[in-house]
Amino acid sequence: MLKLFKTILKTGKATVKYPFKPLEVCPGFRGKPVYDAEQCIACGACTVACPANALTMETNTTTGERVWQIFYGRCIFCARCEEVCPTRAIVLSEEFELAVTRKADLYTTATFALHNCPQCNQPFTTKKALALTLDLLAQSSGDPDTVEALREVYECCPGCRQKYNLSTNGSLRMRQIAVGGKS
Amino acid sequence: MSLPEIKVNHHVSQPIQLDEQAAKLKSTLLKDIQRSAYVYRVDCGGCNGCEIEIFSAITPLFDAERFGIKVVASPRHADILLFTGAVTRAMRVPALRAYESAPDPKICISYGACGCGGGIFHDLYCVWSGSESIVPIDVWIPGCPPTPAATLYGFAVALGLLDQKLKGEQHIEAIGEKAALILPEVPLATRVMIEREARRMGGYWQGRLISDEFLKRLHGASVSDVAPRLSQWLNEENDPRLREIVQRLAGLLQQGAQPGGQHG
Numbered sequence: 001m002l003k004l005f006k007t008i009l010k011t012g013k014a015t016v017k018y019p020f021k022p023l024e025v026c027p028g029f030r031g032k033p034v035y036d037a038e039q040c041i042a043c044g045a046c047t048v049a050c051p052a053n054a055l056t057m058e059t060n061t062t063t064g065e066r067v068w069q070i071f072y073g074r075c076i077f078c079a080r081c082e083e084v085c086p087t088r089a090i091v092l093s094e095e096f097e098l099a100v101t102r103k104a105d106l107y108t109t110a111t112f113a114l115h116n117c118p119q120c121n122q123p124f125t126t127k128k129a130l131a132l133t134l135d136l137l138a139q140s141s142g143d144p145d146t147v148e149a150l151r152e153v154y155e156c157c158p159g160c161r162q163k164y165n166l167s168t169n170g171s172l173r174m175r176q177i178a179v180g181g182k183s
Numbered sequence: 184m185s186l187p188e189i190k191v192n193h194h195v196s197q198p199i200q201l202d203e204q205a206a207k208l209k210s211t212l213l214k215d216i217q218r219s220a221y222v223y224r225v226d227c228g229g230c231n232g233c234e235i236e237i238f239s240a241i242t243p244l245f246d247a248e249r250f251g252i253k254v255v256a257s258p259r260h261a262d263i264l265l266f267t268g269a270v271t272r273a274m275r276v277p278a279l280r281a282y283e284s285a286p287d288p289k290i291c292i293s294y295g296a297c298g299c300g301g302g303i304f305h306d307l308y309c310v311w312s313g314s315e316s317i318v319p320i321d322v323w324i325p326g327c328p329p330t331p332a333a334t335l336y337g338f339a340v341a342l343g344l345l346d347q348k349l350k351g352e353q354h355i356e357a358i359g360e361k362a363a364l365i366l367p368e369v370p371l372a373t374r375v376m377i378e379r380e381a382r383r384m385g386g387y388w389q390g391r392l393i394s395d396e397f398l399k400r401l402h403g404a405s406v407s408d409v410a411p412r413l414s415q416w417l418n419e420e421n422d423p424r425l426r427e428i429v430q431r432l433a434g435l436l437q438q439g440a441q442p443g444g445q446h447g
Contacts (some may be wrong), residue, residue, distance in 0.1 A: 015246045016332075019339055023332045037354035041362050052296065052303040052327075072349065073299030073313070076327035083387045087362045099324045099337035100347045103315070106299065106323060110354035132362045139364060140371035 025094050030077045032095040035070060037110040039089035041129040042066045046081035046090055055081060061123055064114045072098055073106040087132065117157035119164075124157040196275070196316040199282070208288035212262065213321060214343050219251030222338075223261035223285065224294075227278045227314055229268020232328040233295040237265065240331040252338050258284040263341065266314035269297040269304040275311060282318050290341055293320045294334075296327040369398050373439060380435055384428045393425065397432055409433065 016023060025031070047055045047068075054074040059066045081090045100106055114123035115130050134154060138144040147154075153161060201209065224237055241247045241254055255261055258281045270278065282291070293314045296302035300313045314320060324337035339345040366374055377398060382390030400412055413433055417426050 099340040105351040108352045
């Protein structure tokens with residue numbers, strides 16, 4: 001009997017203090033995906049990767065908007081979105097207290113503006129994705145002036161760029177601008 | 184003989200509507216229960232992961248019974264019904280029978296990703312949707328499955344003990360909003376090379392963390408600085424797997440720095 005009490009004293013309390021004290025989760029715990037809308041370029045990589053379709057994206061060409069949405073209720077916390085995000089806009093946190101009494105609180109949406117091709121006036125990507133592409137080009141070439149000089153070409157949709165290249169020997173001109181920009 | 188008019192969406196499952204008195208009784212139950220709450224779990228066709236987590240929540244480690252929450256074996260004793268799993272065609276009627284068997288007022292909780300919105304099963308032919316398609320739901324507990332702590336939190340929200348933390352957000356792109364470059368001081372080709380190799384070796388998710396940490400630690404380092412900085416990191420982590428990957432990345436970086444050794 002005494003031995004039993006000793007063991008009990010030694011073991012102490014196993015129960016966690018959770019609702020009264022914050023719970024420490026293990027490293028690598030996959031909790032609520034935290035979304036940083038400013039960093040998002042609405043490329044849609046996460047919506048393709050999401051196995052549960054918790055992430056969805058809809059493009060409305062008449063209003064020129066692309067709406068990104070996460071429905072936390074359907075999320076299975078697999079971190080596939082975090083893996084594929086090229087700008088680190090969505091990261092799984094250690095937050096697990098997600099219970100809600102209103103279903104609308106389980107949704108997070110973000111609206112982005114589409115970019116229209118100046119030639120054919122048709123949308124083909126979002127403004128933020130284009131801006132990031134130009135920034136990456138400037139970073140990788142180390143020559144922002146040339147990228148800026150060719151901005152007009154980059155702002156066109158792939159179809160119009162192809163037409164431009166075919167009709168005016170555009171790739172040669174691009175090269176000329178690039179050489180001119182460097183000198 | 185005239186047939187009743189068939190609605191356009193007659194094939195879509197509609198939840199049970201509460202009558203006025205039941206709704207009133209339920210609102211007092213949600214606000215202030217003033218006694219123990221008995222929970223009955225209704226499996227609408229889930230994978231059993233949620234059930235396992237519910238039973239983890241009543242183990243001594245999390246001990247839901249210290250708040251008077253007890254899992255009972257019959258819906259006739261229940262105050263709270265936990266609907267787990269996506270509503271499948273075959274389990275819809277048994278789930279409705281369990282709902283009808285529970286005495287009014289009863290709190291209904293959608294438990295787990297499948298209960299909240301169908302989860303990964305939401306578009307299967309035999310799945311009706313989340314549990315809100317058959318019964319009026321009061322609390323949604325997302326998670327796949329929700330951890331025992333998340334379950335306790337969900338019960339606390341259902342009984343009005345804690346406030347919900349999650350709020351719906353709508354972001355609208357501001358004018359001139361721009362995504363920042365990742366590690367702008369590192370050449371893009373180098374970052375891509377390191378990240379690709381780290382992801383190849385360490386797995387897609389871990390690899391990204393390792394490559395980011397690797398490049399951050401080496402930022403602004405001279406050639407002689409590289410080895411001590413890396414060994415300091417490896418000693419901190421003390422993980423042979425990380426050591427293997429980091430050594431490979433350092434070798435790659437050295438190779439890339441030599442003329443002609445650059446990878447795309």
